[in-house]
């Protein structure tokens with residue numbers, strides 16, 4: 191039932207504050223993070239984990255890429271991320287004491303499943319799935335399961351499942367950290383950020399109308415570039431996937447530092463460039479990247495923290511986003527990206543919930 195919403199996708203986008211609450215329920219109590227749903231023996235495996243290999247496809251792969259930034263930053267454990275269709279067919283080398291993690295909304299994606307089966311023959315410490323479907327093949331085949339609690343996702347374009355994956359991966363990261371002596375102060379600061387996440391997501395959703403207005407600037411375009419840096423680079427990738435998937439506009443994401451290495455050649459006044467610019471240690475670098483694009487005539491749309499001090503001017507439209515906590519900023523900035531692709535698709539008149547040529551669950555390769 192779509193309720194008051196025109197499409198399942200829009201309903202699912204608006205469910206995200208609740209999805210975050212559900213995913214945290216019973217797992218974040220008194221500023222402490224405790225995951226109760228993992229199988230027996232998980233803590234021993236986590237204590238021994240010296241490397242993490244994550245495998246996924248599509249949107250779930252983008253969630254994995256964000257988690258890599260967190261895991262290496264907070265735990266200093268090497269984290270490798272690869273798409274399942276590549277991993278399953280090549281000779282792979284396993285680092286000693288590695289934990290193998292799959293991420294999947296459906297738990298039935300053929301390539302991810304095949305990668306999991308391969309991993310079980312490869313001498314990993316254990317296999318864990320971050321999954322939204324409790325009765326799925328991946329849950330059955332994995333040693334450990336962390337359920338995302340996004341509820342049923344009907345729109346082919348994944349939205350709320352992505353947010354639930356990110357929240358779950360953050361809980362997993364802290365849990366592995368705690369098995370290895372992560373400082374309590376770090377756990378507390380992450381817990382605080384997570385506690386505020388539903389209201390920050392709600393504030394971003396409250397800007398839907400303004401984003402709908404903005405979407406008119408994209409509907410006639412044939413291409414769009416998305417830029418981010420650090421943990422927002424995968425968010426730019428996810429934004430590009432969403433736009434391609436439902437509006438059929440060609441979109442690409444770049445780490446903003448890569449501009450000079452090729453994509454700057456694409457910039458002219460016809461090219462819209464969307465930038466995710468939260469306040470973090472890369473903001474000043476990102477501002478120089480914005481200037482590189484502006485001075486070449488690109489049309490910039492910058493989603494920036496209110497305090498970032500980037501002003502709308504010739505060629506730059508700034509869209510203010512409130513996000514107080516750096517670690518959860520990827521989840522907050524995802525919201526306007528989802529809304530933007532949704533409203534562009536509405537103008538284009540595509541079948542938002544069932545985009546052409548795509549299936550919700552990719553059970554064949």
Ligand code: M6R
Pocket residue numbers: 247248249250293294295296297298299302346347348349431435550551552
């Ligand atoms: O069910 P999974 O998370 O394993 O699915 C992976 C991808 O097929 C999926 O995320 C796909 O990319 C979505 N349509 C993206 O919106």
